Amino acid sequence: MTRLLLISCLLAISSGASFDGTMMSANDDRGGLIGTWLGTLNAGAVELRIIFHFESDRAGSFKGTIDSPDQGAKGIPMGTITLAGEALTIEIPAVAGKFTGTLNDEGTSLEGTWFQGGQSLPLNLTRVTEEEAAIVPKRPQEPKPPYPYRAEEVSYENRGAGTTISGTLTLPEGDGPFPAALLITGSGAQNRDEELLGHKPFLVLADYLTRHGISVLRVDDRGVGGSTGSFATATSRDFAEDVEAGVRYLLTRKEVNTHQIGLIGHSEGGLIAPMVAAEMPEVAYIVLMAGPGITGARILELQSALIARAGGQRENLISWNNRLQKQMYALIENRPDDPDLFAKTQSILKAAIDTLSADDKKTMGVSEDKVEGQARQLTSPWFRYFISYDPAPTLHNLTCPVLALNGAKDLQVPPKENLSAIETALKAGGNTHFDIEELPGLNHLFQHAETGSPAEYAKIEETISPEVLDRIATWVLAHVK
Numbered sequence: 492m493t494r495l496l497l498i499s500c501l502l503a504i505s506s507g508a509s510f511d512g513t514m515m516s517a518n519d520d521r522g523g524l525i526g527t528w529l530g531t532l533n534a535g536a537v538e539l540r541i542i543f544h545f546e547s548d549r550a551g552s553f554k555g556t557i558d559s560p561d562q563g564a565k566g567i568p569m570g571t572i573t574l575a576g577e578a579l580t581i582e583i584p585a586v587a588g589k590f591t592g593t594l595n596d597e598g599t600s601l602e603g604t605w606f607q608g609g610q611s612l613p614l615n616l617t618r619v620t621e622e623e624a625a626i627v628p629k630r631p632q633e634p635k636p637p638y639p640y641r642a643e644e645v646s647y648e649n650r651g652a653g654t655t656i657s658g659t660l661t662l663p664e665g666d667g668p669f670p671a672a673l674l675i676t677g678s679g680a681q682n683r684d685e686e687l688l689g690h691k692p693f694l695v696l697a698d699y700l701t702r703h704g705i706s707v708l709r710v711d712d713r714g715v716g717g718s719t720g721s722f723a724t725a726t727s728r729d730f731a732e733d734v735e736a737g738v739r740y741l742l743t744r745k746e747v748n749t750h751q752i753g754l755i756g757h758s759e760g761g762l763i764a765p766m767v768a769a770e771m772p773e774v775a776y777i778v779l780m781a782g783p784g785i786t787g788a789r790i791l792e793l794q795s796a797l798i799a800r801a802g803g804q805r806e807n808l809i810s811w812n813n814r815l816q817k818q819m820y821a822l823i824e825n826r827p828d829d830p831d832l833f834a835k836t837q838s839i840l841k842a843a844i845d846t847l848s849a850d851d852k853k854t855m856g857v858s859e860d861k862v863e864g865q866a867r868q869l870t871s872p873w874f875r876y877f878i879s880y881d882p883a884p885t886l887h888n889l890t891c892p893v894l895a896l897n898g899a900k901d902l903q904v905p906p907k908e909n910l911s912a913i914e915t916a917l918k919a920g921g922n923t924h925f926d927i928e929e930l931p932g933l934n935h936l937f938q939h940a941e942t943g944s945p946a947e948y949a950k951i952e953e954t955i956s957p958e959v960l961d962r963i964a965t966w967v968l969a970h971v972k
Contacts, residue, residue: 523598524553524574527624530616532605537561537688537945541605542624543581543590543616557583560627561688561949579603590614610861628689632954634698640664645708646717649736656733657717658683658710661701662746670751670971671744672700672778673737674709675730677758678877682716683709685757688949692757692936699960705967706747708737726876727759731766738771751775751971753891755963756782758904758935761895762882769888776970778963779895781904781935784886784912787877788820790904797902801944808855815843819869824879836866886916892924892970893917896959898933900943926966930959 528543542558555569570582574594579601581590592603598618605614641664646657663669674693676685684691697707713733714722734754741747753776756764761782768774783790792813799809819839826832840862844852852858868874895913897906906929914927934940937959938951 524579524594527619527621528601528616529619529624530601530614532612532614537948539688541614541616543601555581558624562686592616610856610864612856628949629952630690630954631952632695633691634694638698638701640701645740647736647740649713649720649733652713652720652729652732654713654720654733655718656710656713656736658708658737659697660706660708660744661697662706663701663704667706667746668748668751669704669706669746670753670775670967671706671708671741671747672753672755672967673734673741674707675734675754675756675760675763676712677760677781678873680715680722681712683711685709690936690948690954692955695954696755696960696963700964700967703964703968705964706744708741710737724872726873727763727880728766728876730759731763734763734767735771738767738773742773748971749773753777753967753971756780758782759877761904762880765882765885765889765893768891769885774891776892776894776967777889778967779893779913780937780959780963781897781901782895782909782913783882783904784895784909784914784916785883786879786881788816788824788879789908791820791878792816793905793908794903797905797943798945801902801942802946805854808851811843811847811851812855815839818843820878823869823875827875827879833866833870836869837862840865883912883916886913887920889917889920889922893922893926894963894966895925895927896937896962897929898935898937898940898943899929899931900933900940901935902943903935903945924970928962930956933959 524545525547526545528545530541532539532541539559539561542560543555544558545553545555547553553572555572557567557569558565559567567583567585570584573580577594577596579592579594583589586607588605588607590603590605592601592614594601600618601616603614605612641662643660643662644657645660646655648655674697676693681687683693685693693709697709700707711718712722712730713720713725738752741752742749752773754764754767754774755778756762757780761779764777764779764782768777795812795816796809799812819836822835822839823832829835841859844857844859844862847855847857895910897904897910899906910927910929914925917925930937932939933956934943934947935945936948937955938948938953939956940947940951
């Protein structure tokens with residue numbers, strides 16, 4: 492639940508994209524477009540920096556790339572670039588996006604709109620130097636080489652799905668064999684570091700665990716980075732199969748103690764870890780970092796209201812959104828194979844939007860021209876699976892030790908409802924080897940936070956609180972003994 496549930500797939504950018512687009516002549520560069528431009532997308536719960544780079548090649552053609560530094564994406568190629576008078580239009584096929592804007596006479600600002608996934612957001616950019624664009628937030632916990640351990644690039648096959656999963660295996664110094672942890676990312680297209688909003692949580696976690704004697708495998712999601720396959724059509728169950736392949740790979744490594752292989756899942760990863768552990772006796776333990784204990788539909792209803800209140804939203808609009816969610820989720824859950832599901836979802840969305848005033852539509856960021864994109868997200872394979880899946884039966888079947896952690900200020904996977912459901916399911920299944928802990932002052936990323944709002948994530952220097960890193964390492968080492 493890190494990216495997709497936070498900003499509804501907005502800017503799901505892959506840095507490996509490529510596209511040969513139509514380029515305009517640099518002679519048409521009215522006002523001086525060549526250079527670097529910086530702006531911020533305000534997606535409600537989060538803010539994302541966007542950087543445009545324009546240049547001219549030897550033939551006089553005009554081309555450009557886009558960076559989203561808060562998502563760890565660089566060099567996204569622009570496609571067709573059109574400048575008619577002061578009106579600029581840029582197609583970005585690699586992310587199915589578009590930007591339209593107006594260049595001022597001085598060539599110092601671009602005021603416009605970003606379109607993607609059925610959504611449109613204001614995006615105003617200002618000309619900056621490369622040095623200004625390169626400024627990155629402080630991340631003091633991010634490790635820098637040389638490391639006091641070995642890091643190896645690895646890949647393995649999920650033969651059932653025909654995917655290749657690539658990642659990094661870090662091994663403590665010495666011969667081993669060592670206990671091992673396979674890290675499982677949250678929702679959205681995540682790389683092996685679970686990189687988002689300028690943070691690399693899994694890089695920090697893997698570094699800490701490896702320094703304390705635990706080998707760690709962290710991988711790119713299928714279809715991301717060095718991993719193959721389709722991310723867009725995959726569900727949590729598909730990702731679980733990729734994790735199973737990862738466990739089988741660790742079983743082949745002589746440096747790994749095959750009786751001490753565990754899973755650490757964050758957010759949706761905390762949904763996937765129990766799926767795998769319930770089916771693979773080789774899994775010795777699992778750690779759930781903000782893992783769900785209730786259905787996805789209920790999580791999203793709670794999440795939406797909590798984040799909206801943290802952002803100062805009016806209660807009548809929170810209630811409007813909650814009613815709409817319940818209506819849509821009921822339709823999707825009860826008619827998963829309905830060939831008219833997409834059309835019916837659109838109809839519900841349009842009818843709900845029609846009940847809002849013009850001012851309320853603007854406040855909620857909804858309009859009829861966004862309905863198609865929103866309906867596609869709601870009826871995607873991943874979303875349909877997620878809202879319907881109840882983790883309780885799987886948690887009930889777990890026999891391995893479980894550590895479930897959640898921040899008291901987590902607004903995305905609320906701790907009270909989810910931790911109590913996890914504990915209830917484990918007890919009902921007869922599992923006595925578990926620890927359930929709600930950690931004061933921490934948000935969904937396990938950062939020390941003021942409100943827990945996702946809007947704070949990028950602004951906080953801390954990536955993961957030191958006490959959480961210590962708690963996980965200490966617990967794992969105690970249980971593999």
